[in-house]
Amino acid sequence: MTKNSHDCDVTIIGAGPSGSVAAGILRKKGYHVIVLEREHFPRFVIGESLLPQSMVFIEEAGMLDAVNAGGFQVKNGAFFHRDATTAFFDFREKFSPGPGTTYQVPRAQFDKLLADEASRAGADIRYGHSVTAMTPDPHSPSVTVQPETGDAYTLHSRFVLDASGYGRVLSRLLNLELPSELDPRKSVFTHIIDNALDSEWDREKIVIAVHPQNHQIWYWLIPFTQGRASVGAVLPKAQAESYAEDDPALLRRMVKEEGFLNKLLRNAEFDTPVRTIEGYSCKVKTLHGPGFALLGNAGEFLDPVFSSGVTIAMKSASLAAHLLEKQFENQPVNWEADYAEVLMLGVNTFRAYVNAWYTTEFQDVIFSQGKQQDDKNVREMISSILAGYVWDRANPLTNESDRRLRALAEICRSL
Numbered sequence: 001m002t003k004n005s006h007d008c009d010v011t012i013i014g015a016g017p018s019g020s021v022a023a024g025i026l027r028k029k030g031y032h033v034i035v036l037e038r039e040h041f042p043r044f045v046i047g048e049s050l051l052p053q054s055m056v057f058i059e060e061a062g063m064l065d066a067v068n069a070g071g072f073q074v075k076n077g078a079f080f081h082r083d084a085t086t087a088f089f090d091f092r093e094k095f096s097p098g099p100g101t102t103y104q105v106p107r108a109q110f111d112k113l114l115a116d117e118a119s120r121a122g123a124d125i126r127y128g129h130s131v132t133a134m135t136p137d138p139h140s141p142s143v144t145v146q147p148e149t150g151d152a153y154t155l156h157s158r159f160v161l162d163a164s165g166y167g168r169v170l171s172r173l174l175n176l177e178l179p180s181e182l183d184p185r186k187s188v189f190t191h192i193i194d195n196a197l198d199s200e201w202d203r204e205k206i207v208i209a210v211h212p213q214n215h216q217i218w219y220w221l222i223p224f225t226q227g228r229a230s231v232g233a234v235l236p237k238a239q240a241e242s243y244a245e246d247d248p249a250l251l252r253r254m255v256k257e258e259g260f261l262n263k264l265l266r267n268a269e270f271d272t273p274v275r276t277i278e279g280y281s282c283k284v285k286t287l288h289g290p291g292f293a294l295l296g297n298a299g300e301f302l303d304p305v306f307s308s309g310v311t312i313a314m315k316s317a318s319l320a321a322h323l324l325e326k327q328f329e330n331q332p333v334n335w336e337a338d339y340a341e342v343l344m345l346g347v348n349t350f351r352a353y354v355n356a357w358y359t360t361e362f363q364d365v366i367f368s369q370g371k372q373q374d375d376k377n378v379r380e381m382i383s384s385i386l387a388g389y390v391w392d393r394a395n396p397l398t399n400e401s402d403r404r405l406r407a408l409a410e411i412c413r414s415l
């Protein structure tokens with residue numbers, strides 16, 4: 001299907017979830033896809049708790065059977081802990097239609113599985129190949145590629161999808177970056193043998209805990225199979241810098257200070273190096289340009305608190321792949337209206353909930369749950385948002401989210 005002067009139909013930069021899902025969908029449509037991936041897989045990346053909405057895109061890419069057979073830990077909801085209060089949401093009880101369960105995945109294995117599936121479907125994935133330059137063009141954009149060994153080469157295609165995640169290749173090369181509006185935060189995390197008692201937690205739920213004295217600090221505990229888990233703490237960057245400890249000691253101190261996690265992880269073995277990431281929220285001037293579009297984290301990244309990153313990445317891949325089919329069939333495509341605006345509807349819904357988490361309005365809604373769980377409808381609408389169904393405009397909580405959240409918080413605080 002490739003036109004003569006092109007090396008392929010679509011060049012994809014990066015083989016993370018957005019790149020692999022885009023490649024899978026485009027291959028199903030018969031397009032010639034080359035994926036350029038700087039690393040060799042398996043490689044570590046953070047972002048291990050999926051949302052049920054992502055299963056829709058995995059299925060669309062033809063990868064559902066492989067993911068279901070991958071042996072990952074099933075996830076059906078989220079468990080919250082703050083002070084002496086607990087709350088949980090079961091994603092199977094939700095307002096929006098669609099899957100109610102998903103998985104918690106070590107990303108090294110998960111991303112390799114998706115990339116292998118894309119490759120099996122016919123995508124040409126070139127590991128150890130970094131994109132170093134790009135020339136936008138509405139009909140024949142090109143990228144310069146530097147392989148680990150050998151000379152750099154140029155690749156011409158009909159379109160370029162930047163799925164480079166934290167690499168943010170095109171936003172850096174084309175000067176598209178904007179400062180994030182979210183306060184800078186630092187995250188410190190590792191993988192452990194949790195040695196937690198099954199009687200003390202439900203391994204099918206992610207644990208989100210809040211620091212008892214400082215509600216700006218929160219934690220994740222993401223269970224994997226075989227007794228392993230991912231644990232991390234997220235702190236305001238300035239506060240993280242005020243501690244004298246090194247990163248491993250800071251993580252241990254944080255866990256110690258949160259009663260629920262401290263008890264649950266009392267026998268945990270910290271057997272993996274501690275990692276950190278900071279200043280990860282990002283924004284761009286535009287999500288598309290002549291002959292290119294930005295997917296997933298290569299475009300906008302908010303905050304990890306609701307595990308939305310991979311879901312947004314896959315949604316962007318799905319939207320872009322369908323628009324490319326239209327464009328290649330010479331149908332009119334408006335990348336602003338049909339891609340950026342559609343994607344941002346959901347991203348902005350998540351943004352409202354992230355902001356309200358840090359003002360603590362949404363925390364108060366979550367933790368008042370015991371008192372107002374009688375309102376099954378509201379509970380199911382919140383469950384849908386937490387399950388990633390933020391593009392479902394039938395859910396009233398996806399519209400005017402800021403105002404509705406404020407109103408909801410006021411009601412919950414008065415209970």
Ligand SMILES: Cc1cc2nc3c(=O)[nH]c(=O)nc-3n(C[C@H](O)[C@H](O)[C@H](O)COP(=O)(O)OP(=O)(O)OC[C@H]3O[C@@H](n4cnc5c(N)ncnc54)[C@H](O)[C@@H]3O)c2cc1C
Pocket residue numbers: 013014015016017018019036037038039045046047048049050051129130131132163164165166167168169187277280295296297298301303304306307308309310311313
């Ligand atoms: C602390 C923290 C916790 C998080 N927790 C979660 C979570 O629980 N759930 C969730 O869904 N999300 C989470 N996220 C977000 C998640 O990490 C990302 O949203 C997700 O990985 C984005 O996928 P992607 O495909 O866009 O990019 P990535 O997964 O980053 O993949 C991009 C790929 O591009 C490659 N690349 C980079 N530069 C180049 C180049 N120049 N040339 C070629 N290839 C290149 C990279 O090697 C990489 O393999 C978290 C984020 C943070 C910071």
